[in-house]
Amino acid sequence: MAVIGTVGWGFIITLVIYFLAIFGIGLYGYLTTKDEDDFLVANREIGPAVGAATLSATQMSAGTFVGTIGVHYLTGVSFIYIWVGLWMGWLVSLVFVAPQMRRFGEITVPDFIAVRFGDDGAGGDRMRAFSAVLIVVAYTVYISAQYTGAGLIFQSIFGVSNTVGMAIMVAIIIAYTAFGGMRASALSDFVQIIIMTVGAIIAIPILLGNIGGLGQMESMLVSLNPAYIGWAFTPLEVGTIALAFGFGMLGAPYEIVRIYSMRDEQTVRYAISATLIFQVLIATGVAIIGMSMRVLYPQLTTPDLASVIMSIDVLGPILGALVIGAVLSAMLSTVDSIMIVSAGAIAHDIYSELINPEASEGRKLWANRLAVIFVGIVPFFLALYGQALGGLVQFIVLLQSAIIGATFSMPLLLGLHWDRINTPGTFAGMLLGFVSVLIWHFSIDGGVITGVLAQIDPVVPGVIMCLIGMIVGSYLTAEPTREALAPFFDV
Amino acid sequence: MIAPFVVIGIIFVTAALLWARHKGGEVSEKEVGSEDLERGGGA
Numbered sequence: 337m338a339v340i341g342t343v344g345w346g347f348i349i350t351l352v353i354y355f356l357a358i359f360g361i362g363l364y365g366y367l368t369t370k371d372e373d374d375f376l377v378a379n380r381e382i383g384p385a386v387g388a389a390t391l392s393a394t395q396m397s398a399g400t401f402v403g404t405i406g407v408h409y410l411t412g413v414s415f416i417y418i419w420v421g422l423w424m425g426w427l428v429s430l431v432f433v434a435p436q437m438r439r440f441g442e443i444t445v446p447d448f449i450a451v452r453f454g455d456d457g458a459g460g461d462r463m464r465a466f467s468a469v470l471i472v473v474a475y476t477v478y479i480s481a482q483y484t485g486a487g488l489i490f491q492s493i494f495g496v497s498n499t500v501g502m503a504i505m506v507a508i509i510i511a512y513t514a515f516g517g518m519r520a521s522a523l524s525d526f527v528q529i530i531i532m533t534v535g536a537i538i539a540i541p542i543l544l545g546n547i548g549g550l551g552q553m554e555s556m557l558v559s560l561n562p563a564y565i566g567w568a569f570t571p572l573e574v575g576t577i578a579l580a581f582g583f584g585m586l587g588a589p590y591e592i593v594r595i596y597s598m599r600d601e602q603t604v605r606y607a608i609s610a611t612l613i614f615q616v617l618i619a620t621g622v623a624i625i626g627m628s629m630r631v632l633y634p635q636l637t638t639p640d641l642a643s644v645i646m647s648i649d650v651l652g653p654i655l656g657a658l659v660i661g662a663v664l665s666a667m668l669s670t671v672d673s674i675m676i677v678s679a680g681a682i683a684h685d686i687y688s689e690l691i692n693p694e695a696s697e698g699r700k701l702w703a704n705r706l707a708v709i710f711v712g713i714v715p716f717f718l719a720l721y722g723q724a725l726g727g728l729v730q731f732i733v734l735l736q737s738a739i740i741g742a743t744f745s746m747p748l749l750l751g752l753h754w755d756r757i758n759t760p761g762t763f764a765g766m767l768l769g770f771v772s773v774l775i776w777h778f779s780i781d782g783g784v785i786t787g788v789l790a791q792i793d794p795v796v797p798g799v800i801m802c803l804i805g806m807i808v809g810s811y812l813t814a815e816p817t818r819e820a821l822a823p824f825f826d827v
Numbered sequence: 828m829i830a831p832f833v834v835i836g837i838i839f840v841t842a843a844l845l846w847a848r849h850k851g852g853e854v855s856e857k858e859v860g861s862e863d864l865e866r867g868g869g870a
Contacts, residue, residue, distance in 0.1 A: 605847035616836030
């Protein structure tokens with residue numbers, strides 16, 4: 337790696353202080369967490385500021401500070417418009433999903449599925465189990481990709497092996513999430529989003545100062561390739577990726593569980609509005625960083641390392657450590673959120689609701705902690721030995737957002753607003769959405785779908801087929817029972 | 828190059844804040860209304 341061994345003590349001490357602060361938050365979370373409600377939804381006391389921070393930090397992952405900077409480095413400005421799809425997802429959620437979910441006020445997304453689609457002949461248990469398993473598989477495997485990214489960064493900065501880098505990441509994140517639960521996760525997200533925002537913004541004047549200003553950056557990009565300031569990605573490509581992100585965000589269980597943890601519906605509305613402010617700032621910063629690095633270092637062999645190289649070569653020890661802190665924060669905040677959701681699906685939905693409904697509060701709390709440790713450690717081994725599963729891990733990582741978007745966005749949206757939608761229809765829709773994502777993906781891979789259609793992300797046919805399955809299935813079968821509708825409609 | 832994106836972002840933020848404020852206003856009016864009813868109505 338190009339940057340091994342070049343960091344100084346200032347850099348390392350700044351990072352250590354950051355990690356100590358995160359551990360301190362984890363300890364605070366541990367000392368203030370008394371039961372399962374506390375662990376999974378922070379006793380519903382998250383306010384708008386921390387709420388906005390945790391929604392933003394959860395959404396932004398290694399993909400934002402590593403992958404997206406790399407994409408801007410390679411292709412220029414056009415990729416920035418995928419954010420608009422995300423924001424459309426957030427606006428739909430703001431109006432039609434998030435406040436309603438908060439009003440419902442349970443703990444997990446399968447809780448909602450089990451109540452709204454509870455007439456499955458087993459009191460909602462079948463639908464709960466189906467959705468919980470879907471969440472655990474898609475999300476737990478996805479964590480392995482975040483670990484791989486962290487391993488690469490630790491290796492690049494400190495010269496340790498990839499495995500040791502990943503192990504450090506796993507130890508840190510399990511330590512504060514398993515013991516601190518949602519309270520620690522949300523509060524650490526607050527610190528992390530501030531670091532991400534400051535890191536993304538503070539780099540801009542330094543990079544542009546080195547280049548000679550925004551105008552100079554533009555003209556240098558044009559001299560490299562005029563498409564860098566135009567549409568290197570076609571509008572259709574950007575649009576379909578944007579749709580994928582938008583649908584993914586609309587029904588994302590790891591965002592919904594944060595919605596549940598807020599004080600009330602109005603807090604949810606303000607938190608979503610404020611999260612858009614963080615996103616505009618970070619999206620702009622990340623795009624300028626990627627394009628500036630292209631001008632300053634036009635021949636990087638690994639564009640994904642642009643942010644790391646910038647931190648060490650351009651920003652100096654303190655600011656550089658801050659930006660690396662931002663990159664690691666993006667990973668930690670996403671992984672801790674996914675761990676809480678996957679652990680909730682295992683401990684709350686499968687253990688407490690299906691296997692041992694009589695469990696004491698103390699036992700439930702520890703079931704959640706053990707589940708966090710489990711969903712934290714399994715992806716570590718998947719990242720190390722995933723190849724043994726014949727590409728299955730890489731496949732789920734690639735498609736998890738499409739799978740979750742295609743299976744959860746419509747059941748949440750329609751389930752909350754259309755009283756004719758019933759359980760068989762929703763089950764058919766979720767299944768159809770899931771299968772459509774797989775078929776579309778493999779058809780593109782196998783060359784069956786080509787040309788313009790091949791530019792369409794699998795989430796789009798997935799959502800359409802889920803919608804069709806839900807509507808047709810619901811109208812072909814009996815109306816939902818009064819019990820299933822009562823919590824959501826006037827019946 | 829970046830300016831149109833920032834403008835779109837500001838539009839989204841404004842729309843979201845206006846919606847949140849509008850819904851907040853609705854909730855407050857309902858609360859005031861129910862308090863009035865409890866008191867026997869009237870301003």
